[in-house]
Amino acid sequence: MNNEEFLTMLAETTRTIRHPIIQDSLNKQFGNDRVAGTDKELIALDFRTISAPHFERWVTDIRDFKKGRHRKGDVEYDYFDFDWRLINDRLFVTIKISILDNHDSANDAFQNHTTETAPTVLGSRASHAWRPCKKSIGTICTRTAISTLFVYKNVFVQIRAIPALPENSLLRDILGDWTDEALIPKSPNGDPWDMVIAEWVYDILKTAPCFRTFPAEPRSR
Numbered sequence: 001m002n003n004e005e006f007l008t009m010l011a012e013t014t015r016t017i018r019h020p021i022i023q024d025s026l027n028k029q030f031g032n033d034r035v036a037g038t039d040k041e042l043i044a045l046d047f048r049t050i051s052a053p054h055f056e057r058w059v060t061d062i063r064d065f066k067k068g069r070h071r072k073g074d075v076e077y078d079y080f081d082f083d084w085r086l087i088n089d090r091l092f093v094t095i096k097i098s099i100l101d102n103h104d105s106a107n108d109a110f111q112n113h114t115t116e117t118a119p120t121v122l123g124s125r126a127s128h129a130w131r132p133c134k135k136s137i138g139t140i141c142t143r144t145a146i147s148t149l150f151v152y153k154n155v156f157v158q159i160r161a162i163p164a165l166p167e168n169s170l171l172r173d174i175l176g177d178w179t180d181e182a183l184i185p186k187s188p189n190g191d192p193w194d195m196v197i198a199e200w201v202y203d204i205l206k207t208a209p210c211f212r213t214f215p216a217e218p219r220s221r
Contacts, residue, residue: 041210042154046218047082047097053200060087067217072108077101080218089164090185093197096158101214107140109156113149114142135195137202144177145184148198152205154214159201161193 048065052058064083069076077100084095100106114130133141138150138157148159163185165172171183187196209219 040212042101042212042214043152043205043208044080044099044211044215044218045205045208046220047084048218049220050204052086053197055196055200056086056088056091058086058088060085065218070105072105077105078214079105087164091161091193092164093159093161093193095197095201097201098156098158099218100154100156103154106151106154106156110140110142110149110151113156113158133195133198135199137195137198138205141198143192143194143198145179145181146175146192146194147177148192148194150198150202152202153210155205157198157201157205159194159197161197163193 048063052061062085066081066083067079068081069078071077079101080099082095082097082099084093084097086093086095098106098109100109130142130144133143133148133150135141137148138152141148141150143149146160146162148157150157162175163171165175171179175184181192184192187193189196209221211219
C-alpha cells in the first residue's frame with residue numbers, strides 16, 4: 001500500500017462507524033489469509049508476565065496495569081491496559097498495549113489516535129505525517145519519526161522510542177514525532193528503535209493464546 005492509498009484509507013474510515021475500507025485495505029496489503037477467520041479469536045495476554053526485550057540491558061523496567069470498561073453508544077466494552085516503561089543508557093521506551101474485547105474497538109482506537117494526534121497546520125489536520133510502516137507488523141501499522149502504532153486482532157499497540165541523550169544535546173529540545181528521522185540514532189541493524197520494539201511485541205502477540213470469549217482477567221502464556 002503506497003502513501004496515497006494509506007491516506008485514502010484513513011480519510012474514508014474516519015467517516016464510517018464500522019470499517020469496511022480498513023478490512024479491504026488489510027486484505028490487499030497483507031493477504032486474505034492474514035485477516036480471514038480471526039474475528040472470533042481474542043488475545044488476553046498478561047504482559048506483566050513477559051520478560052523485557054533480551055536484546056538490551058534495562059536499568060529501569062516499570063509496568064502499570066489497569067482493567068476497565070469503555071462505553072460506545074449504549075454498549076459497554078471491557079479492556080486491559082498495560083503501560084510499560086523501559087530505560088537504559090541509550091534508550092527511553094514507552095509501550096502501551098490496549099487489549100480490547102473485540103476487533104472493532106481495536107480498529108477504532110487506531111483510527112482515533114491517528115486522527116487526534118496528527119499535527120495541526122493553520123487549523124487543519126496534517127495527517128500525511130503518519131505513514132505506513134515499511135515492515136508488515138500487525139494487520140495495520142503506521143509510524144512517525146519515533147513512534148509506531150499497530151493493531152493485531154483485538155490489540156492496539158503504541159510504542160515510542162527515543163534515544164537517551166546527554167543534557168547538552170541540541171536534540172533534547174526538538175526530538176519528537178515529527179522530527180527529521182535523519183537526526184535520530186538508529187538501532188545496530190539500522191532500523192528505527194520504535195520499529196525494533198514493535199516487531200518484538202508483534203512476535204509475542206503472534207504466539208499468544210487466543211480465546212473465543214474475553215476473560216475477566218488477563219492470562220499468562
